[in-house]
Amino acid sequence: MKPFTVHTGIVAPMDRANVDTDMIIPKQFLKSIKRTGFGPNLFDELRYLDEGQPDADNSGRPLNPDFVLNKPRYQGASVLLARENFGCGSSREHAPWALEDYGFRAIIAPSFADIFFNNSFKNGLLPIILDEKIVDDLFKAVEANEGYQLTVDLEAQVIRTADGDEIPFDVDPFRKHCLLNGLDDIGLTLQDADVIRAYEEQRRQQAPWLFND
Amino acid sequence: MAGKTLYDKLWEQHVVKERDDGTALIYIDRQLLHEVTSPQAFEGLRIAGRKPWRLNANLATPDHNVSTDKAEREAGIDGIKDSVSRIQVKTLDENCDDFGITEFKMADKRQGIVHVVGPEQGATLPGMTVVCGDSHTATHGAFAALAHGIGTSEVEHVLATQCLIQRKMKNMLIRVDGELGKGVTGKDVVLHIIGIIGTAGGTGTAMEFGGSAIRSLSMEARMTMCNMAIEAGARVGLVAFDEKTAAYVKGRPYAPKADQWDMALAAWKDLVSDEDAVFDKVVEIRAEDIKPQVTWGTSPEMVTTVDGTVPTLDDAEDDVERSAFTRAYEYMGLKPGQKMTDIQLDRVFIGSCTNSRIEDLRAAADVAKGRKVAGTIKQAMVVPGSGLVKEQAEKEGLDQIFLEAGFEWREPGCSMCLAMNADKLGSGEHCASTSNRNFEGRQGYGGRTHLVSPAMAAAAAIAGHFVDVREF
Numbered sequence: 001m002k003p004f005t006v007h008t009g010i011v012a013p014m015d016r017a018n019v020d021t022d023m024i025i026p027k028q029f030l031k032s033i034k035r036t037g038f039g040p041n042l043f044d045e046l047r048y049l050d051e052g053q054p055d056a057d058n059s060g061r062p063l064n065p066d067f068v069l070n071k072p073r074y075q076g077a078s079v080l081l082a083r084e085n086f087g088c089g090s091s092r093e094h095a096p097w098a099l100e101d102y103g104f105r106a107i108i109a110p111s112f113a114d115i116f117f118n119n120s121f122k123n124g125l126l127p128i129i130l131d132e133k134i135v136d137d138l139f140k141a142v143e144a145n146e147g148y149q150l151t152v153d154l155e156a157q158v159i160r161t162a163d164g165d166e167i168p169f170d171v172d173p174f175r176k177h178c179l180l181n182g183l184d185d186i187g188l189t190l191q192d193a194d195v196i197r198a199y200e201e202q203r204r205q206q207a208p209w210l211f212n213d
Numbered sequence: 214m215a216g217k218t219l220y221d222k223l224w225e226q227h228v229v230k231e232r233d234d235g236t237a238l239i240y241i242d243r244q245l246l247h248e249v250t251s252p253q254a255f256e257g258l259r260i261a262g263r264k265p266w267r268l269n270a271n272l273a274t275p276d277h278n279v280s281t282d283k284a285e286r287e288a289g290i291d292g293i294k295d296s297v298s299r300i301q302v303k304t305l306d307e308n309c310d311d312f313g314i315t316e317f318k319m320a321d322k323r324q325g326i327v328h329v330v331g332p333e334q335g336a337t338l339p340g341m342t343v344v345c346g347d348s349h350t351a352t353h354g355a356f357a358a359l360a361h362g363i364g365t366s367e368v369e370h371v372l373a374t375q376c377l378i379q380r381k382m383k384n385m386l387i388r389v390d391g392e393l394g395k396g397v398t399g400k401d402v403v404l405h406i407i408g409i410i411g412t413a414g415g416t417g418t419a420m421e422f423g424g425s426a427i428r429s430l431s432m433e434a435r436m437t438m439c440n441m442a443i444e445a446g447a448r449v450g451l452v453a454f455d456e457k458t459a460a461y462v463k464g465r466p467y468a469p470k471a472d473q474w475d476m477a478l479a480a481w482k483d484l485v486s487d488e489d490a491v492f493d494k495v496v497e498i499r500a501e502d503i504k505p506q507v508t509w510g511t512s513p514e515m516v517t518t519v520d521g522t523v524p525t526l527d528d529a530e531d532d533v534e535r536s537a538f539t540r541a542y543e544y545m546g547l548k549p550g551q552k553m554t555d556i557q558l559d560r561v562f563i564g565s566c567t568n569s570r571i572e573d574l575r576a577a578a579d580v581a582k583g584r585k586v587a588g589t590i591k592q593a594m595v596v597p598g599s600g601l602v603k604e605q606a607e608k609e610g611l612d613q614i615f616l617e618a619g620f621e622w623r624e625p626g627c628s629m630c631l632a633m634n635a636d637k638l639g640s641g642e643h644c645a646s647t648s649n650r651n652f653e654g655r656q657g658y659g660g661r662t663h664l665v666s667p668a669m670a671a672a673a674a675i676a677g678h679f680v681d682v683r684e685f
Contacts, residue, residue, distance in 0.1 A: 091362035114416060212467075
């Protein structure tokens with residue numbers, strides 16, 4: 001996993017609530033057995049005017065000029081500003097894979113759906129929860145200033161604006177540690193292999209029907 | 214000291230290790246696998262040179278993109294027309310064979326939708342932790358099991374360690390007391406709840422459904438409700454253990470037998486929330502207030518009653534909701550104030566992990582019996598949740614009832630719930646669907662989904678538009 005330390009980038013505003021993972025990456029693209037290459041189909045149904053097909057070349061497809069990521073001012077955006085309950089619906093990890101593959105490193109919203117939130121951390125994508133009022137103000141600032149950028153400093157747990165304002169945010173200490181260092185948490189868990197075996201032994205006594213191997 | 218909730222108990226029983234930062238290593242008793250969210254996890258194991266921790270804790274079956282067409286199914290894997298789907302189903306077979314994981318392959322009559330297969334086999338048991346790379350894993354909570362969906366990285370983590378790193382959720386209770394009216398099903402109850410609390414109403418919580426109305430529901434109906442807890446934002450849905458749970462589980466292939474059964478039963482009796490348990494959030498609902506539900510928009514919370522109308526902008530709470538309503542009117546091709554019964558339908562889908570069990574098919578067949586699908590309906594399909602559900606339905610003659618009425622009788626799979634196979638809506642088509650998500654494009658590019666119960670879907674197929682099943 002790519003570590004996340006400090007990131008500065010253009011902010012793109014996704015001004016709708018309850019953005020679901022079907023919208024982030026439609027089902028036909030889930031047929032891939034790889035983790036990469038989903039970026040060109042991120043938000044496919046909103047982004048293009050035709051229906052996307054897996055394994056097809058996307059370069060010649062008609063773009064929806066009204067879609068935010070197609071607007072010239074948001075080209076190269078790497079911070080996504082969103083509304084409440086972002087990432088709801090299906091558990092598909094293809095959603096953070098697609099966002100990451102497109103180039104996003106951080107998403108700011110008043111709330112996230114649990115599974116999406118969890119999946120993002122496993123893929124070097126930082127979801128940040130901020131107060132609804134602050135998110136609202138950020139939407140206004142992005143709208144008013146072309147090329148609006150934010151700097152996300154994970155170590156310090158602050159977002160810095162170009163004017164030098166600082167917005168603090170919370171993050172789970174374990175997830176922060178993994179993200180800062182790009183750690184694979186399977187390796188960390190396996191350090192506790194003996195504890196897991198001891199649990200299994202004790203559980204096997206109490207509930208042997210769970211171990212009818 | 215206050216009592217414990219069912220969730221508290223399940224959590225405590227599975228803590229392998231508490232960590233200083235408030236997270237815990239939680240033991241996973243059962244992992245269900247399917248073809249869409251597992252390939253990258255197996256690939257991860259291979260790259261790291263890891264082996265599954267406990268093979269028999271895993272059970273796999275392909276479901277998301279298998280064909281439901283009889284001829285295509287009989288042609289086997291090589292007969293899958295869509296080449297990308299074929300690779301995915303093949304990859305699951307190869308991964309399960311290589312690693313030694315039990316899989317009900319496509320031609321096995323035990324194959325089906327993971328969330329139908331697990332309970333049907335007794336592979337889902339009370340008191341277990343159950344995970345799967347699918348958000349509708351919440352379904353298994355109907356058995357007083359701690360079950361939730363996970364992403365592919367976590368699928369790999371569970372394969373490699375039999376554990377997950379988790380932070381404890383909050384406790385939420387939805388209490389439904391009273392008697393449900395005729396024609397009101399588990400599907401209507403859960404849609405009604407989502408209409409009240411919203412699609413983020415349960416975020417961060419384990420959502421227990423309790424109260425006398427829930428106790429009166431069958432296991433199938435409880436599964437339907439827990440299945441859609443995720444549509445209310447809760448990863449976990451739960452129903453307390455009772456004699457119905459025991460009766461459903463007893464005798465199933467993976468269920469405990471003989472002495473172990475008595476031992477298990479004794480342990481399972483404690484899988485209820487204590488009388489004095491404290492919940493972080495409680496929502497109380499009167500069963501008598503619930504009518505048959507139909508969704509009108511592009512989120513499960515955009516729901517109304519069959520005798521209702523599409524809400525107007527005045528009904529929206531704020532600007533964000535007003536813009537969501539406006540977008541939904543346009544996408545769905547509906548006008549504010551329009552009567553739900555006036556919506557003309559193009560297709561009907563009865564199936565999915567929400568409503569494809571035998572009870573669901575019986576309810577739909579009961580409505581369809583001796584009637585005909587309306588001439589304006591292009592397609593009405595019934596997709597059983599598993600090969601065994603299909604076999605049982607055929608034994609009862611339900612397939613004949615559907616076929617005589619003009620429905621298609623399909624092979625088991627996820628089918629049009631998410632349209633990863635050939636079963637999908639055309640752009641602009643309205644569908645009465647017993648599935649769980651009415652998101653834009655979910656059932657096909659530009660497709661317009663209305664979520665309903667199986668009986669309501671069958672009635673809609675006959676009438677060509679929504680009708681109140683209570684008067685049908």
